[in-house]
Amino acid sequence: MHSHTGYVAHGRGTVDELVRAAVDAGLSTLGITEHNWLSERIDPTHWVGMERPRVSDYLADIARAREQYPQITLVAGMEMDYLGSAEDRIIDPAELAPFDYLLGSVHYVDGWAMYSSKEADKWGDQEHVDALWRRYFEVWCEAASGPMPYTVMSHPDLVKKHGRYASFDVAPLYEQAAEAARAGERMVEVNTSGDLYVCGQVFPAPDLLRQFCRAGVPCTVGTDAHCAQNVARNVQQAYEYMYEAGYRQVTVPMPGGDRRTIPLEG
Numbered sequence: 001m002h003s004h005t006g007y008v009a010h011g012r013g014t015v016d017e018l019v020r021a022a023v024d025a026g027l028s029t030l031g032i033t034e035h036n037w038l039s040e041r042i043d044p045t046h047w048v049g050m051e052r053p054r055v056s057d058y059l060a061d062i063a064r065a066r067e068q069y070p071q072i073t074l075v076a077g078m079e080m081d082y083l084g085s086a087e088d089r090i091i092d093p094a095e096l097a098p099f100d101y102l103l104g105s106v107h108y109v110d111g112w113a114m115y116s117s118k119e120a121d122k123w124g125d126q127e128h129v130d131a132l133w134r135r136y137f138e139v140w141c142e143a144a145s146g147p148m149p150y151t152v153m154s155h156p157d158l159v160k161k162h163g164r165y166a167s168f169d170v171a172p173l174y175e176q177a178a179e180a181a182r183a184g185e186r187m188v189e190v191n192t193s194g195d196l197y198v199c200g201q202v203f204p205a206p207d208l209l210r211q212f213c214r215a216g217v218p219c220t221v222g223t224d225a226h227c228a229q230n231v232a233r234n235v236q237q238a239y240e241y242m243y244e245a246g247y248r249q250v251t252v253p254m255p256g257g258d259r260r261t262i263p264l265e266g
Contacts, residue, residue: 002223010048075255104152160203213247
């Protein structure tokens with residue numbers, strides 16, 4: 001339920017290539033969730049987000065793929081960054097209406113692209129790392145419980161991506177995140193891309209996923225593929241990871257805003 005294409009500069013391939021790879025992998029449902037548009041100030045080279053005029057072409061490609069590949073359910077989504085106090089976009093709800101669901105992401109903390117390896121030298125000493133962990137979860141909770149119409153909160157503990165961890169007990173932050181997702185009636189995802197980064201662990205961490213489960217927060221699975229060959233990367237392992245955390249079903253967004261559930265077996 002989380003995948004990307006060449007509609008963004010840091011992705012590769014077409015919608016058709018992505019869908020064909022999903023069909024070949026035996027997936028029954030694919031969520032295509034290109035990165036949302038960002039302002040020139042936040043994304044001056046359009047490296048991160050899809051350019052706003054291309055959204056209609058993106059949606060048209062998904063519509064064509066639905067006709068061409070009836071054997072798979074395609075869900076039209078978008079990954080939309082929560083910018084908090086740095087928000088400088090005017091988002092018209094009508095622009096979001098064509099999407100079946102929205103992924104909410106926190107890549108930026110107070111305007112700083114803390115997810116980017118190019119910004120890794122700004123992490124500073126352990127005191128700064130600890131402060132960032134606290135601030136990241138504060139912003140994440142704002143996103144999860146706030147008014148933006150997110151369906152799923154993606155890669156919930158992205159702050160660990162570069163392998164820089166808080167020196168204090170993060171359990172209270174995890175509890176706050178689970179409560180925010182529950183209060184906002186959001187879903188969360190197990191995102192298998194974390195294995196590719198310095199942290200070497202899927203998002204979210206086991207203890208955080210268990211907190212989401214205890215709070216009754218529905219969970220889905222995303223690979224965060226940015227090329228067709230990764231569209232089904234480690235999906236089965238994600239189901240097993242969910243089961244170990246206490247989940248007994250995976251929840252899948254569907255066209256039109258519906259959801260379906262699939263039982264998980266140990």
